Amino acid sequence: MISWENYQKIVIKHLNRKISQEDNPNQHQAISAPTEQSQFLVAGPGSGKTTVMVLKILKFIYVDDVHPSSILATTFTRKAASELRSRILSWGDEIRQVLLKDPEFSEMHTYLRLLDFNQIITGTLDSISNDILKMHRAPGAAPPVVIQDFVTSALMLNVGLFKEEKHHNEDLRDYLIKLRGGKFGFNTNEMCKQLLEIKDRVYYDQVEWDELAQEKINEHPGFEVAHQAINDYLHELGMRNLFDYAMLEAEFLDQLRTNKLDDFLQGLKLILVDEYQDSNLLQEQIYFQLAEAALKNGGSMTVVGDDDQSLYRFRGATVDLFTNFLERFSTQINLEEPKKPELIYLSQNYRSTENIVHFCNGFSQLDTEFQLARVKDKPAIIPERTPPFTDFPILGMFRKDVETLAQDLSQFIEQVVCKDGYQVQDYLIKVNPDEGSPTDLSVLLSSPQEQVYKNKKLPYHLRENLNIPIFNPRGHSLERTWETKVLCGLMLDCIDPECEIQESIEKLPYSAKKNFKSWRITARDYVDTNPEPSTPLSLKLFIEAWQKRQPLGRKTWKKTVPLLDLAYKLVTWIPTMQNDVEGLVYLEAITRTISETSLFSNYAGELVFDEETPERECYSIKDAYWNIFVPLATGAIKVDEGLLDTLPDNRINIMSIHQSKGLEFPLVIVDVGSDFRTNHPKNAFKRFPEEGGNSCTMEDEIRVCSPLGSPNRPGRHRAFDDLTRHYFVAYSRAQDVLLLVGLTTFRDIPNVATGWTRNGNWPWEGLDNMIMI
DNA sequence: GAACAGATGGTTTTT
DNA sequence: CCATCTGTTC
Numbered sequence A: 001m002i003s004w005e006n007y008q009k010i011v012i013k014h015l016n017r018k019i020s021q022e023d024n025p026n027q028h029q030a031i032s033a034p035t036e037q038s039q040f041l042v043a044g045p046g047s048g049k050t051t052v053m054v055l056k057i058l059k060f061i062y063v064d065d066v067h068p069s070s071i072l073a074t075t076f077t078r079k080a081a082s083e084l085r086s087r088i089l090s091w092g093d094e095i096r097q098v099l100l101k102d103p104e105f106s107e108m109h110t111y112l113r114l115l116d117f118n119q120i121i122t123g124t125l126d127s128i129s130n131d132i133l134k135m136h137r138a139p140g141a142a143p144p145v146v147i148q149d150f151v152t153s154a155l156m157l158n159v160g161l162f163k164e165e166k167h168h169n170e171d172l173r174d175y176l177i178k179l180r181g182g183k184f185g186f187n188t189n190e191m192c193k194q195l196l197e198i199k200d201r202v203y204y205d206q207v208e209w210d211e212l213a214q215e216k217i218n219e220h221p222g223f224e225v226a227h228q229a230i231n232d233y234l235h236e237l238g239m240r241n242l243f244d245y246a247m248l249e250a251e252f253l254d255q256l257r258t259n260k261l262d263d264f265l266q267g268l269k270l271i272l273v274d275e276y277q278d279s280n281l282l283q284e285q286i287y288f289q290l291a292e293a294a295l296k297n298g299g300s301m302t303v304v305g306d307d308d309q310s311l312y313r314f315r316g317a318t319v320d321l322f323t324n325f326l327e328r329f330s331t332q333i334n335l336e337e338p339k340k341p342e343l344i345y346l347s348q349n350y351r352s353t354e355n356i357v358h359f360c361n362g363f364s365q366l367d368t369e370f371q372l373a374r375v376k377d378k379p380a381i382i383p384e385r386t387p388p389f390t391d392f393p394i395l396g397m398f399r400k401d402v403e404t405l406a407q408d409l410s411q412f413i414e415q416v417v418c419k420d421g422y423q424v425q426d427y428l429i430k431v432n433p434d435e436g437s438p439t440d441l442s443v444l445l446s447s448p449q450e451q452v453y454k455n456k457k458l459p460y461h462l463r464e465n466l467n468i469p470i471f472n473p474r475g476h477s478l479e480r481t482w483e484t485k486v487l488c489g490l491m492l493d494c495i496d497p498e499c500e501i502q503e504s505i506e507k508l509p510y511s512a513k514k515n516f517k518s519w520r521i522t523a524r525d526y527v528d529t530n531p532e533p534s535t536p537l538s539l540k541l542f543i544e545a546w547q548k549r550q551p552l553g554r555k556t557w558k559k560t561v562p563l564l565d566l567a568y569k570l571v572t573w574i575p576t577m578q579n580d581v582e583g584l585v586y587l588e589a590i591t592r593t594i595s596e597t598s599l600f601s602n603y604a605g606e607l608v609f610d611e612e613t614p615e616r617e618c619y620s621i622k623d624a625y626w627n628i629f630v631p632l633a634t635g636a637i638k639v640d641e642g643l644l645d646t647l648p649d650n651r652i653n654i655m656s657i658h659q660s661k662g663l664e665f666p667l668v669i670v671d672v673g674s675d676f677r678t679n680h681p682k683n684a685f686k687r688f689p690e691e692g693g694n695s696c697t698m699e700d701e702i703r704v705c706s707p708l709g710s711p712n713r714p715g716r717h718r719a720f721d722d723l724t725r726h727y728f729v730a731y732s733r734a735q736d737v738l739l740l741v742g743l744t745t746f747r748d749i750p751n752v753a754t755g756w757t758r759n760g761n762w763p764w765e766g767l768d769n770m771i772m773i
Numbered sequence B: 001g002a003a004c005a006g007a008t009g010g011t012t013t014t015t
Numbered sequence C: 001c002c003a004t005c006t007g008t009t010c
Helices: A004-014 A025-032 A049-062 A078-101 A103-114 A125-135 A149-168 A170-180 A188-204 A209-217 A221-240 A245-257 A262-266 A281-296 A319-323 A325-332 A354-365 A402-418 A458-465 A482-495 A500-504 A510-528 A539-548 A563-571 A581-599 A614-633 A681-686 A694-705 A715-731
Strands: A039-043 A071-075 A121-124 A270-273 A300-305 A342-346 A395-399 A422-424 A427-429 A441-445 A560-562 A606-608 A652-656 A665-673 A734-743
Touching (some): A004 A049, A039 A049, A049 A270, A049 A300, A071 A078, A078 A103, A078 A121, A121 A125, A125 A245, A149 A170, A149 A221, A149 A581, A149 A614, A170 A188, A170 A221, A188 A245, A188 A281, A188 A694, A209 A221, A209 A694, A245 A281, A262 A281, A270 A281, A281 A325, A319 A325, A354 A734, A395 A402, A402 A422, A402 A441, A402 A458, A441 A458, A458 A652, A482 A510, A482 A539, A482 A563, A482 A581, A482 A614, A500 A614, A510 A539, A510 A614, A539 A563, A560 A563, A563 A581, A563 A606, A581 A614, A665 A715
Parallel strands (some): A039 A300, A039 A342, A071 A121, A071 A270, A270 A300, A395 A734, A441 A652, A665 A734
Antiparallel strands (some): A422 A427, A560 A606
């Protein structure tokens, strides 16, 4: 153990974090608190909240002698969780090294050597729930198996809908269409998604499910059908001992409440939750159960978050749980007078220039109605970035159409990234010549899609116009990328050359058939180009050998071949899947789909070629169709570039605002309306909604029977609040330069992003607060 | 005030 | 491709 003073000294000197009372009273107060002091940290953008969490945790260990295994720290995304973990490990070790070298602490050597930061429980709430349920299960009980998204869809399809032909049920269709507010793209797949969403919401909001059914039955006959379909789904999962994410958390909460995890709770002392504003009721209840145990053990709970950055209403996130945390903490935690959490505002912003901070503050204060949805009396963000830096003005680029915008923007980007820089008045905007790269810049949009039907969006035009390659793996849906078409087409041609088996499958979704055909065509065209390497074996010969099941260079065809092996072999001929970052992301998504199959399918992604039982070959191929190729072809698989440690450093990053959360860039370009040519009601939901959108309808529908009760803000207000938060997040990512881009129509089209308020006023009229370029 | 042609645009995100 | 909105015509 060391004293707080020593700890503080080491952190300031060796980790270079200014946490003294004088330099930073708020961070100081947050980090130095004793173990039994709970805290509510309202942390604005760029205020160093992860830093505070990590330093708090290390302080508990080094100063208060808390055992690492009694600390539990969670956050919202896997990416953030792994960041938190690696920061704890690296800083924890740095402090250890300092102490080991200092003779003053020689008595602590054994303690320090045994200190194991890996024992701190970190992760997303789902991963932690899973681990704990696995570790602390009753003797003889099977561990819970968690299934992925596309597996849940498949199960809902088969047991929820196809049984009794519910997908043709008119009442159900009508109900679901009403619920999602529109018919566009409505098909069986969509019905599935919708039902799963209802089911998830029921868990998230802790809804009395049967009570809700009673309530709704008279309102709409479709609800009863939905109720039945969801029950069938739940029953099926129960039979197989499978859990989807929502059920896993619900099970965790249930076991906590019924004292089945008391062994685990006994050792728990400190609970820290990051991104608390994105918690839903189910998660909150779990945290409170954990906190109750921690408080009993002389510990505390710390939550960190920012109501202005709550973006996950669709996932059941209820920002009220955050804004009302203090009150909820005292009423929901089942203890005699639990010690009250202290409220600390971390308002200093170390990320951005003064102009950017003021711009963000101004933006969040424009709309008086929005203030009612925020934490009460929340102070504005204070610019505290360490000089020297240039305080660039906020920039705006608005052009008559998206093509012109893309051209001019491309020129701007090229000037900044690889030429002499871009001159605006007295300011020269240019990436750092020594260590700068295209990753210093990021283009943020609400959707990264490059093309929607025939409409080509800004990212498409940027890819066309820019001489620097862009990184936008979510720009196209996976099944429509060239790489996927070629790889999957080749696989299909290998395993089922004449489409015999494909044709023999009944009920194959139309979109799957269409894509299979397009894949095969693309693949055959590619084979005809005779791609390298052509020696020792050309792609054509390889495929032919497969089609005839005649091995090259060995006597007999193998009895079982994992589809994964075939995929990797084929990649030999697809160079972009070996060395192009986007190609690698696509490859990962495909191989993940194949390996995921092993969890639930009979053939586990293996092809069986046994001459004695030829029917098994057919079954194994059919199995692969249903569990691998159909999900891929129907768009059920999404790419996950979160697995890349860093963004590729020679590309211009294009990402959705959601993905940019938690990141920062020297130059941020925000698309505030490259799509808005007219004041059309169709796109109003993206800029100036008339009523609450999709997730608001769902909230209203489901929360009738939730302990939360119906939301108290009307749908339209919630929709405006969400849009404001959305762009607040986008704008606050910028460190040095913030550039807003859009169409010249911005003068006539109401848009939250350009400073219109919901009552129809435009305090930022003409956007005179920025320099137009 | 109905009926029809033509215009318009079509989320996103997570475990 | 197609639902939905706008504008024109009767």
